[in-house]
Amino acid sequence: MSNYTLADAFTLFYNAKKAEGVRARTAQVYIINWGYFTDWIAEDCLINSITAAKIREYVTFMFDKTKFSNATDGRKSSDTLAAQTIITRLMTIKTIFNFLAGENYIPKNPVTKIKLPRYDRKEKITFTDDDVRKLIGSPNTDTPTGLRDRALMILLADGGFRIQEALRLTTELLDVKARCIHLPAWMNKNRKPRVVPLSQGTVSELLALINRNKTYFETEYIFLSKKGDPLKADRFRKSLNEYAIKVGVNPKLAYPHQFRSYFCTTYLLNGGDLFTLQRIVSHADIETTRSYVRVNDEHVRDQHTQFSPLVRLDLVPPTRS
Numbered sequence: 001m002s003n004y005t006l007a008d009a010f011t012l013f014y015n016a017k018k019a020e021g022v023r024a025r026t027a028q029v030y031i032i033n034w035g036y037f038t039d040w041i042a043e044d045c046l047i048n049s050i051t052a053a054k055i056r057e058y059v060t061f062m063f064d065k066t067k068f069s070n071a072t073d074g075r076k077s078s079d080t081l082a083a084q085t086i087i088t089r090l091m092t093i094k095t096i097f098n099f100l101a102g103e104n105y106i107p108k109n110p111v112t113k114i115k116l117p118r119y120d121r122k123e124k125i126t127f128t129d130d131d132v133r134k135l136i137g138s139p140n141t142d143t144p145t146g147l148r149d150r151a152l153m154i155l156l157a158d159g160g161f162r163i164q165e166a167l168r169l170t171t172e173l174l175d176v177k178a179r180c181i182h183l184p185a186w187m188n189k190n191r192k193p194r195v196v197p198l199s200q201g202t203v204s205e206l207l208a209l210i211n212r213n214k215t216y217f218e219t220e221y222i223f224l225s226k227k228g229d230p231l232k233a234d235r236f237r238k239s240l241n242e243y244a245i246k247v248g249v250n251p252k253l254a255y256p257h258q259f260r261s262y263f264c265t266t267y268l269l270n271g272g273d274l275f276t277l278q279r280i281v282s283h284a285d286i287e288t289t290r291s292y293v294r295v296n297d298e299h300v301r302d303q304h305t306q307f308s309p310l311v312r313l314d315l316v317p318p319t320r321s
Contacts, residue, residue: 004105006038009047012105013096033092047100052110055093059117062086083119090116124292126261127253132157134247135240135254145226147212149239151205152223152231156259158202160267160281162189163233163256170220171210179203183282190284197280264292 004012017027038044040058062081094111101109127135136153139146155166165187173181181196188194198206210222217228225231237255244254260281267277278289 004047005044006041006047006050007044009100009105010034010038010096012103013099016099016103029088030092030096033089034096036089037093047106048108050097050110052112052114055090055110055114058093059086059090059114062089063117083117087116087119090114124261124265125253126265127249127258129266131249131253132259132262134249135243138243138247144212144216145239147209148223148231149236149243151209152236153240153259154202154205155198156256157263158199159196160260160263160277161196162260163236167223167231167233167236169222171222172220174203174206174210174222176203176207188282190282192282194279194282261292264289268293 014027014030017030037058040061041050063086065081066079094114097106097109097111100106101112132153136150136157139149139153141147141150152166155161156163159181165183168187169181173183175182179198179200181198183194183196185191185193206222213219213222213224213228217224219228219230221230223231223236225235233256240256241251241254243249244251264277264281267280268274274286274289274293277292278286281289283289
């Protein structure tokens with residue numbers, strides 16, 4: 001019988017994953033989510049004492065727990081944890097116990113019959129075309145900061161980049177003639193190289209920014225702070241929120257990833273195919289890409305008008321727009 005404590009068992013798992021080369025961010029997620037679980041257990045007991053019933057009890061606890069209930073900085077909320085947050089934490093636990101069982105560190109796997117919770121999926125809400133026009137038009141391009149922010153918003157909306165991917169871009173990755181950006185494997189979440197095509201207007205915006213940067217700084221990075229260092233994501237998030245308030249866009253939507261959601265959603269609405277989109281945005285799972293397949297009410301009405309069998313049979317007059 002195994003005599004590993006929870007701490008011992010996690011060390012075995014963590015060292016194995018580090019040896020496999022998992023990204024630092026993924027490793028940090030393992031640490032944080034396992035910490036939530038062990039804090040709830042409240043003792044460094046033996047790993048063999050963790051049963052399926054105990055894990056289900058933890059899941060129930062998470063569903064009842066309010067946000068910031070353990071915060072020491074005064075933050076309060078009546079909202080409970082989001083279902084996706086609970087699922088992410090449970091997936092970490094399942095991953096760890098599956099590893100321990102697979103390596104024969106424990107005689108019985110308590111997560112074998114543990115299923116991920118079901119929940120009502122909300123439709124993705126993202127920027128409208130008008131929101132994007134307003135946001136891209138809001139920076140003062142007579143200033144270096146405004147020129148940079150406009151170019152960054154255009155890039156995010158045209159290529160569906162993750163914010164960290166965009167901020168790591170250097171001039172050598174931009175292929176002006178081919179109108180694309182070559183992202184090496186180390187920059188991609190799935191560790192595969194990818195090519196992201198760009199519109200000519202986006203390339204022009206980037207070239208204007210690059211030429212401006214060369215006037216003041218010696219750097220290969222495209223998006224810079226006022227001091228010439230690579231721009232930080234938090235700085236851009238704050239600026240984006242300010243732009244949203246300025247032009248009347250919902251500030252709750254104003255975060256960089258919304259440009260990626262906007263790109264995916266409108267790409268499909270405009271007739272782009274699912275598998276090409278998956279390659280452009282580097283989704284490891286096609287189901288992630290498929291989640292952006294949604295249509296607005298106007299699109300539904302237009303499609304119904306065009307393809308209703310009664311209209312085709314001339315049994316009812318076509319709807320006038």
